[in-house]
Amino acid sequence: MDFLQLFLELAQSTVRLSTPLILAALAGLFTERAGVFDIGLEGKMLGGAFAAGCVAFVAQSAMAGLLAAIVVSVLLSLVHGYASITQRGNQIVSGVAINFIVAGSTVILGEAWFHQGGRTPALAEGARFQAIELPFTEALRGVPLLGPIYADLISGHQALTYLAFLMVPASWWILYRTRFGLRLRAVGENPGAVDTAGISVIWMRYRGVICCGILCGIAGAYLSLAANAGWTKGMTAGKGYIALAALIFAKWRPVPVMFACLLFGFLDAFAIRYQSTPLPLIGKVPVQLMQALPYILTVVLLAGFIGKAIPPRAGGVPYVKER
Amino acid sequence: MGELAIELKGIDKSFGLVHANKDINLKVRKGTIHGIIGENGAGKSTLMSILYGFYQADRGEILVDGRAISIRDPNAAIAAGIGMVHQHFMLVENFTVLENVMLGAEDSWILNAGITKARAELKRLEKEYALEVDPDAVIEELPVGLQQRVEILKALYRKADILILDEPTGVLTPAEADHLFRILEQLKAQGKTVILITHKLREIMAITDEVSVMRRGEMVATRETDKTSVEELAELMVGRRVLLRVEKGAAHPGDVKLSVKNLTVRDGRGVTMVDDVSLDLRAGEIVGIAGVAGNGQSELLEAIAGIRRAVSGRVELNGRAIDVTGHADPAELRQRGLAHVPEDRHHVGLVLKFEESENAILGYHDDPKYRKGFILDVDAIRADAEEKIQKYDIRPPNARLKTANFSGGNQQKIVLAREMERGPDVLIIGQPTRGVDVGAIEFIHKRIIEMRDQGKAVLLVSVELDEIRALSDRILVMFAGRVVGERAPDASEGELGLLMAGVEGPKEAAQ
Numbered sequence: 001m002d003f004l005q006l007f008l009e010l011a012q013s014t015v016r017l018s019t020p021l022i023l024a025a026l027a028g029l030f031t032e033r034a035g036v037f038d039i040g041l042e043g044k045m046l047g048g049a050f051a052a053g054c055v056a057f058v059a060q061s062a063m064a065g066l067l068a069a070i071v072v073s074v075l076l077s078l079v080h081g082y083a084s085i086t087q088r089g090n091q092i093v094s095g096v097a098i099n100f101i102v103a104g105s106t107v108i109l110g111e112a113w114f115h116q117g118g119r120t121p122a123l124a125e126g127a128r129f130q131a132i133e134l135p136f137t138e139a140l141r142g143v144p145l146l147g148p149i150y151a152d153l154i155s156g157h158q159a160l161t162y163l164a165f166l167m168v169p170a171s172w173w174i175l176y177r178t179r180f181g182l183r184l185r186a187v188g189e190n191p192g193a194v195d196t197a198g199i200s201v202i203w204m205r206y207r208g209v210i211c212c213g214i215l216c217g218i219a220g221a222y223l224s225l226a227a228n229a230g231w232t233k234g235m236t237a238g239k240g241y242i243a244l245a246a247l248i249f250a251k252w253r254p255v256p257v258m259f260a261c262l263l264f265g266f267l268d269a270f271a272i273r274y275q276s277t278p279l280p281l282i283g284k285v286p287v288q289l290m291q292a293l294p295y296i297l298t299v300v301l302l303a304g305f306i307g308k309a310i311p312p313r314a315g316g317v318p319y320v321k322e323r
Numbered sequence: 324m325g326e327l328a329i330e331l332k333g334i335d336k337s338f339g340l341v342h343a344n345k346d347i348n349l350k351v352r353k354g355t356i357h358g359i360i361g362e363n364g365a366g367k368s369t370l371m372s373i374l375y376g377f378y379q380a381d382r383g384e385i386l387v388d389g390r391a392i393s394i395r396d397p398n399a400a401i402a403a404g405i406g407m408v409h410q411h412f413m414l415v416e417n418f419t420v421l422e423n424v425m426l427g428a429e430d431s432w433i434l435n436a437g438i439t440k441a442r443a444e445l446k447r448l449e450k451e452y453a454l455e456v457d458p459d460a461v462i463e464e465l466p467v468g469l470q471q472r473v474e475i476l477k478a479l480y481r482k483a484d485i486l487i488l489d490e491p492t493g494v495l496t497p498a499e500a501d502h503l504f505r506i507l508e509q510l511k512a513q514g515k516t517v518i519l520i521t522h523k524l525r526e527i528m529a530i531t532d533e534v535s536v537m538r539r540g541e542m543v544a545t546r547e548t549d550k551t552s553v554e555e556l557a558e559l560m561v562g563r564r565v566l567l568r569v570e571k572g573a574a575h576p577g578d579v580k581l582s583v584k585n586l587t588v589r590d591g592r593g594v595t596m597v598d599d600v601s602l603d604l605r606a607g608e609i610v611g612i613a614g615v616a617g618n619g620q621s622e623l624l625e626a627i628a629g630i631r632r633a634v635s636g637r638v639e640l641n642g643r644a645i646d647v648t649g650h651a652d653p654a655e656l657r658q659r660g661l662a663h664v665p666e667d668r669h670h671v672g673l674v675l676k677f678e679e680s681e682n683a684i685l686g687y688h689d690d691p692k693y694r695k696g697f698i699l700d701v702d703a704i705r706a707d708a709e710e711k712i713q714k715y716d717i718r719p720p721n722a723r724l725k726t727a728n729f730s731g732g733n734q735q736k737i738v739l740a741r742e743m744e745r746g747p748d749v750l751i752i753g754q755p756t757r758g759v760d761v762g763a764i765e766f767i768h769k770r771i772i773e774m775r776d777q778g779k780a781v782l783l784v785s786v787e788l789d790e791i792r793a794l795s796d797r798i799l800v801m802f803a804g805r806v807v808g809e810r811a812p813d814a815s816e817g818e819l820g821l822l823m824a825g826v827e828g829p830k831e832a833a834q
Contacts, residue, residue: 186418
């Protein structure tokens with residue numbers, strides 16, 4: 001059962017590491033399907049994580065932290081929306097600006113408020129999300145094969161992880177089975193068609209951007225309230241960009257987004273697990289190479305193996321009524 | 324009779340300095356097809372956009388069914404029973420027909436219920452108006468004619484009683500256009516009111532009950548269609564007398580300038596588009612290639628111009644072979660005396676974001692006369708452009724204006740001036756007057772005949788049969804990639820039409 005144990009260990013950390021990626025990539029899905037590209041997922045997540053860390057510490061409540069993360073992230077996404085929808089600015093520039101502002105201002109504010117050098121105070125148990133033990137875990141543990149899978153892989157994650165995985169079918173349903181989804185997809189493909197159908201293009205796009213803000217906020221809260229015990233500077237560490245890569249990799253579809261994020265999460269888990277263990281044939285691999293692996297694979301996959309990823313046709317283009 | 328579906332009173336609209344609509348009055352009677360005609364930029368589309376709530380008029384009143392209403396957005400227009408089929412379709416290309424029809428009229432926030440209803444309603448509309456489309460087909464996989472049908476269905480699904488069509492035939496083949504007209508007749512028979520915006524006189528005469536003419540933002544006249552004539556309408560549109568058919572003398576053909584032998588061209592999918600075509604083009608003659616769009620004319624032109632590789636065959640220019648099956652170099656062909664006016668001026672002929680003077684030398688920019696050492700001589704280029712602007716009456720006469728800001732006719736003149744002023748031996752022209760105003764058509768036709776009279780060889784491809792007949796000295800008809808016949812320009816329209824439709828020679832066709 002050594003192999004099963006190993007597998008479960010890797011799978012469990014894959015799920016943990018994939019959670020923020022899934023939330024962030026679904027966030028990107030909502031805004032980009034509406035035609036607003038967002039390279040600022042990273043910044044919004046980091047801003048959300050910071051707000052969660054601060055508020056959870058002050059209020060000693062994880063839920064308050066989560067709420068604060070969502071509020072801050074939505075505010076940031078509204079800034080992006082204002083720049084790129086209302087003011088018809090360049091969406092990449094606006095997104096990058098948000099990343100820079102958040103990366104800098106969180107450090108300054110964190111230092112000013114807590115004087116702990118690039119971190120918020122460590123959170124006590126009650127101010128963090130706790131692992132949830134699903135029912136019958138102990139009773140089923142004895143069942144061969146399925147028991148350990150249920151107990152160690154499916155049970156025992158934080159609420160936000162379950163939420164992230166539930167958001168996958170939920171996003172699919174919203175996108176393809178509701179009026180909101182139909183209009184959202186339409187506005188990212190041909191805003192002219194939406195406008196002439198008597199629907200406000202601007203309002204639709206803002207709604208897409210707000211959805212993005214909410215999910216990014218949850219992703220951020222997961223980082224500082226569930227995966228860690230507080231915020232540390234730069235704790236997103238490129239997860240926003242990996243989520244963006246997963247989104248492209250998945251061709252802007254919810255279920256493939258989940259699989260892409262699981263793949264990247266697995267690479268991360270693999271790198272952590274084996275960074276100091278000698279591998280058969282290869283020997284000891286430098287830590288840096290293992291850490292670089294997800295990024296290398298992203299480049300290789302994006303360049304060669306997924307075929308053409310066609311973005312929403314009106315993506316990145318501000319809507320101007322033709323004259 | 325006489326009940327009004329729409330009445331516009333004193334509509335006025337400016338965009339910055341451009342006064343697009345000046346005090347427009349219009350009455351459209353219920354249950355009629357009302358044409359609105361005018362040159363590009365006359366303000367037709369602006370007026371209709373105001374009626375559809377896309378823009379707001381600065382002044383004026385809109386009455387629908389006798390009631391004054393304000394149309395602040397397309398929703399208000401839809402509620403008032405107005406539907407619009409835009410010139411550039413407002414469809415989401417990777418959605419299905421059903422999704423496009425439902426968009427904005429979904430009934431409830433969960434789609435399922437709406438889908439069932441929309442499906443049933445589409446079936447009913449399909450029956451009532453003979454508008455068959457597969458509701459589950461994806462838009463981008465449908466031919467243009469069917470996409471347009473979806474636009475009409477969208478309007479009918481929203482219970483439109485008044486249907487505005489903006490230049491609906493610009494993208495259609497003649498057969499599709501005929502089908503559209505039958506649909507419009509059908510709509511009229513059901514009591515709907517149709518407003519048809521176009522700049523094609525022939526369509527106005529064929530289908531409308533009344534016609535209003537716009538010129539430079541003003542409504543200059545309204546006529547009953549059967550009490551007016553093409554000549555009168557053309558004159559009203561342009562503001563002066565227009566020759567719809569230019570005068571030309573007899574041709575005096577000289578030596579063979581361009582010789583095409585057994586040319587075969589396939590497209591990207593491997594379909595044979597030009598099939599074993601041979602033709603000779605002599606100095607001092609215009610050879611017209613007639614045919615329904617998509618029968619290989621475009622590919623033939625492109626192969627000769629060196630921008631599409633042929634599979635086999637031989638082409639000689641001035642007696643010297645062009646490497647059509649290998650790497651023909653368009654720049655070299657230009658130097659050897661071949662000029663090409665491409666069919667698609669927006670994508671091939673011009674760079675719309677460049678200023679006029681830059682487009683006026685495009686492809687000839689390495690000519691020493693436009694250079695100072697290895698940099699461009701901007702002054703020389705602008706002077707050269709000014710000269711062409713004068714000679715070709717390009718408006719506005721501003722060599723530094725962005726090309727996209729010129730009207731279609733003036734853009735075409737920029738291309739023609741560039742190619743013709745080099746004095747080529749052979750001029751190949753595709754669709755010289757597509758999307759061009761009546762006034763400019765006359766000018767362009769005259770210039771083409773002038774070229775011929777100067778002893779140039781002209782190969783003309785056009786889907787407008789009238790144009791082919793008016794200009795050509797000989798007509799070749801292409802069908803399914805082959806030249807199926809040669810006729811004199813006085814051949815009847817019916818005879819040419821049969822050839823274009825792929826029906827064998829007229830003898831077999833007469834029962």
